[in-house]
Amino acid sequence: MGIVQIPVGNMQNFSYIIYDEQEKVGAIIDPSWDLERIFEFLEKNSISAKFIINTHTHFDHVLGNDQAAEITKATIIQHEKSTLRKDRSVRDGEIINIGQVELEVLYTPGHSEDSVCLIMNKESIITGDTLFVGNIGRVDLPGSSPEDMYDSLSRVAKLDGSLVVYPGHNYGMTTTSTILDERTNNPMLNFKSKEAFLKYMVNDE
Secondary structure, X not given: OEEEXXXXXXXXXXXXEEEEOOOOEEEEEOOOOOHXXXXXXXXXXXXXXXXXXXXXXOHHHXXXXXXXXXXXXXXXXXXXXXXXXXXXXXXXXXXEEEOOEEEXXXXXXXXXXXXXXXXXXXXXXXXXXXXXXXXXXXXXXXXXXXXXXXXXXXXXXXXXOOOEEEEOEOOOOOOOEEHHHHHHHOHHHOOOOHHHHHHHHHHHO
C-alpha cells in the first residue's frame, strides 16, 4: 500500500493518493487545487485512478472532482448523505477495494452531515475535517453539529492507537500523527463529558 500526502491550495488542504503498488491502481482523495501534482504522480508511477473519494463535500475538498474524473475516468464516491453529484454512495462500515488496499468507511458526522474517515488496511486513517493534528474541524458551519462531532470523535478515539492519522488540513505541529498521540495530546479528545464538550464549543464560538 502506498499513500501520498499532497499539500494544495492556499487553505492548507491535503489531497491524497492511495494506491496498490503491485496492481498499479489507486484512488484520489479530496481533489481540489493543484491537480497537476496528482496527475504527474499518477503518470510517473503508471497508476490508474479507479476512484475519487471525498471525505466530505465542502468546496475545498471537492473542487477538482469533475476535472479529475474527466481526465482519469474515475468513479466519484461520497457518503450517502452527500447531495452532490456522485457515481457511488457508501455508508458506515462499507469496504472500498482498490487492488489489495481495503478502505473501510467510518461515518463521522459533525463537521458536516456527510463526513467520513477512511481506514486503510487497518494501518492508517484519513480523517478529513473530523480530526486534525491537535485539533478538530469546525462545528459552526451550516450542516455542522457539535453533538454529532462529540459522538464521532469518541468513536475515532477508541480506534487502534497505532493507526497513522492523515488529516484534511495542515493545521498541526506535524503533518501526520497517530490515534494514540491524538488520544493523549489533543485537548478536543479529552473532555470529561459530552456536556463539557458542548459547553466549551458554545463558548468558543
